[in-house]
Amino acid sequence: MKDLEKQVKDTFNYLHQHAEISWEEVETTKYIANILKENGCNVNTFVDHTGVVGEYGNFKDNLPIVAVRADIDALWQEVDGSFQANHSCGHDAHMAMVLGLLWKLQQSPELHKQIAIRFIFQPAEEKGAGALKMVEKGAVDNVEYLFGVHLRPQQECKMGNAAPVIVHGATKMYSAEIRGHDAHGARPHLNINAIEVGAQIVNLLSKIHLDPRVPHSVKMTNFQAGGKSSNIIPGNASFSLDMRAQSNEIMDELDNKVLNIFEAMKNLYDVKIKLTSTEGIAAARTNEQATSIMREAIKKVLGTENVDPPLVTPGGDDFHFYTIKRPELKATMLGLGCDLSPGLHHPYMTFNKDALMNGVHILFEAIKEVYQH
The missing domain is CATH 3.30.70.360 (Alpha-Beta Plaits)
Known part of the structure; x- marks a missing residue:
């Protein structure tokens, strides 16, 4: 498990140092696509835009498909007196956690024939347009459950806690x-x-x-x-x-x-x-079944006392376009406490990197929860 933690943190550090803005995530797409291929995924990239989708598990026996989405773009903002691509919204962490989920699934080879996981690494969340493009390209076709994850400021969710759903405005x-x-x-x-x-x-x-x-x-x-x-x-x-x-x-x-x-x-x-x-x-459309699954996953990893209530925030995320366009999706976004400060989109945003493994383990348990039921 220590090896996995190091792998996740190293991946985060690489992605943080190689940030790319919306629709220009060319090297990020290549980097993730290579990891997905090296780890047994069927990979799909796109000729007209960035982003990558990987499929892992058993897609032959009509199992329910669970999609896990990570946003991959950075913001363009002034840091230390010059403008640059900067991951001040946590997308580098989201990518690292979802790749960590893939690596953790590989540590349980007995699950391979029992799951059908689609990894969606989506561009241009900061433009509010990437999710719509991925829906157009079929990324959530035939998907039953959709999970996302987002780091939360310390004012909303403290380190060691997590919320099973983020109710974005x-x-x-x-x-x-x-x-x-x-x-x-x-x-x-x-x-x-x-x-x-x-x-x-x-x-x-x-x-x-x-x-x-x-x-x-x-x-x-x-x-x-x-x-x-x-x-x-x-x-x-x-x-x-x-x-x-x-x-x-x-x-x-x-x-x-x-x-x-x-x-x-x-x-x-x-x-x-x-x-x-x-x-x-669009504002969030919540799903109680998906939220309940994520709540149980948090309990197993962090304990019942560290499950926060639904997190209502005026922030937005284009994650919710997936359910707007595909109302049958059972979707929720995990809100992860991580001592994030001074705040999202602050040029010097920092968080406790130990929270990355909390996210990996919770997503893993959510996957297991789906297929156990």
Whole structure:
């Protein structure tokens, strides 16, 4: 078991040091595909995008197929003064744990004919698009159970504990442009200041009021206008919005309010506001059968006293598109306590690496639980 732990931690370290951003996980895909092939999996890669699927076990006797998904992309963010690909959301850990599950299954060769496991190493989770692409390519076809895993901040789940399901909220992100004309700083009557339009949008976003019983938020996360000349009033700007809601219904209401604000600004200032990109993730659809299986797995590994209740979080994950597109899937995502701080997406995020083996063992027990029943 010590050899397995070292293998998992070494794999994590390699993946952490070789991070790649969404849709550019070329070397990561090759690295994982090679490991899957070397360990007896039938492997499928894709000519038009990154990501890899491996199948392990007995796919001849119509056993229920269990899929285990790991996201493989990193974020692009500033670290130590320069921008780089950075695994500050734990995807390097997720990959290492799922590969650890494969290696642990190999340590129990008697299980090989009793299981049918599909390993899904999915690209572009941070873009909210990878799961949809994998569904399109058949990654969850004929799958009965789908398990995922995600590291959790210490505020949500402490080291040595785990939650059998993460109830993510819905997420939507807009990138947009304000289009007008520049003017001389001495003649503000000759144009509309794009910065003032942006400020008005921020002000109106704060005035959106929806059902207070359902967590939700909307905020501007990026705004760029003007250039090197401070005597020019900018007529153009670009900005981004991030929206969160704990339910898909509230997200629809929030989205409608935001779009109405854009229309109001266009009419008030006579400017063009053009959406340049839209990304979104649906809120979680939970499944009690899958959650119950994961709960029992946590009990066996960490003990009953260390099983947390369902973890409700405003964060999002495109994992839930699998169940949106395939409602018959019995799916859940393991929330793993690991002393993660200062927080997810922080450029210097760290966690207790000993938690990696907790994740491996829990996923292994969940697999066994499926086939025992």
